[in-house]
Amino acid sequence: MVALRWLIQTLVALGTNAYFLFPWGPVIYQGPLKAVCHPGLNCYSCPAALLSCPVGAIQNFIASLRYTAPGNFPHLGAMVVGYLGFIGTLVGRLPCGWLCPFGFIQDLLNKVPSPKFSLWAPLRWLKYVVLVVMVILMPFFLLDQYGLGQPWFCKLLCPSGTMLGALPLVILKPALWTTLGFYFWNKITILIAIVILAIFISRPFCRMLCPLGAFYSLFSRMTLVRLEFVEGNCVDCRACVKACPTGVKPYLEKDSRECIMCLRCLDSCHFQALSFDLRRPLPHHVEKPHTAS
Amino acid sequence: MPQKAIWLMIIFTLLFVLGINTGDLEYLMHLGNTICLSCIGVG
Numbered sequence: 001m002v003a004l005r006w007l008i009q010t011l012v013a014l015g016t017n018a019y020f021l022f023p024w025g026p027v028i029y030q031g032p033l034k035a036v037c038h039p040g041l042n043c044y045s046c047p048a049a050l051l052s053c054p055v056g057a058i059q060n061f062i063a064s065l066r067y068t069a070p071g072n073f074p075h076l077g078a079m080v081v082g083y084l085g086f087i088g089t090l091v092g093r094l095p096c097g098w099l100c101p102f103g104f105i106q107d108l109l110n111k112v113p114s115p116k117f118s119l120w121a122p123l124r125w126l127k128y129v130v131l132v133v134m135v136i137l138m139p140f141f142l143l144d145q146y147g148l149g150q151p152w153f154c155k156l157l158c159p160s161g162t163m164l165g166a167l168p169l170v171i172l173k174p175a176l177w178t179t180l181g182f183y184f185w186n187k188i189t190i191l192i193a194i195v196i197l198a199i200f201i202s203r204p205f206c207r208m209l210c211p212l213g214a215f216y217s218l219f220s221r222m223t224l225v226r227l228e229f230v231e232g233n234c235v236d237c238r239a240c241v242k243a244c245p246t247g248v249k250p251y252l253e254k255d256s257r258e259c260i261m262c263l264r265c266l267d268s269c270h271f272q273a274l275s276f277d278l279r280r281p282l283p284h285h286v287e288k289p290h291t292a293s
Numbered sequence: 294m295p296q297k298a299i300w301l302m303i304i305f306t307l308l309f310v311l312g313i314n315t316g317d318l319e320y321l322m323h324l325g326n327t328i329c330l331s332c333i334g335v336g
């Protein structure tokens with residue numbers, strides 16, 4: 001399973017960033033595939049990117065609501081919300097574990113030999129703040145000097161955009177150098193911090209700050225497929241806890257919002273205490289246990 | 294099959310179709326074909 005996941009992560013990262021003509025043609029890919037969103041975080045300004053970034057798209061849709069021309073139907077971004085919601089309901093955060101190029105980069109960084117640390121659990125809630133404030137509220141309410149909303153998550157925080165979009169474009173287009181200021185250096189600082197953190201802590205960005213992971217995690221309790229825990233088979237060896245890259249305890253937390261369904265716990269368990277299966281419906285009539293009165 | 298998930302998937306499919314019919318596809322295509330200055334940190 002581990003090898004299969006590495007293979008899929010590699011193929012998806014390369015396959016969705018496969019426009020290698022950018023040094024000779026337009027500096028970014030400008031074809032029909034850009035109407036499709038990547039299921040993971042992948043900057044659409046990456047010169048090689050074939051697909052659009054769902055988080056960037058949602059912010060731009062929300063920002064555009066403020067300047068919809070009279071008589072025109074506003075672009076609500078229903079297509080992107082529907083697309084992400086469908087994926088979230090089907091498989092939860094599985095795209096984080098298997099398809100997200102920036103998650104893959106963090107997995108690779110965590111392979112660097114170094115002491116490993118766990119993440120302080122309350123920091124996991126930050127990503128929901130990022131989702132609500134930076135992706136939804138700020139693009140709608142915070143306007144620039146021209147009265148336009150901005151994709152503030154992309155502008156202030158997104159390290160995927162800095163690594164895959166900003167750095168290659170700045171190298172390819174020296175004309176951009178004169179326009180770089182506070183926002184660029186702020187993002188470079190954040191990227192460096194995330195890269196260093198990812199060496200010592202598994203997937204720090206996904207666990208603390210990623211609004212896409214936060215969105216998918218909203219569906220963790222109702223996904224069509226789920227990680228099942230068979231209590232009777234568990235021998236309490238905690239191998240699953242050691243294997244989990246996001247610090248989930250599968251024997252304690254059912255349908256954890258932090259679970260990215262990488263299935264490393266499944267591989268680590270030699271007692272068939274975990275399985276990946278379709279969610280079973282709850283029985284209609286559950287008999288209450290008899291209690292002595 | 295869990296009913297809640299099925300209903301949600303139907304609702305999200307309808308949202309997706311609504312988005313396509315209200316021009317989200319063209320908007321996204323236009324968006325994706327321009328360089329995102331915010332992503333670079335211009336400004």
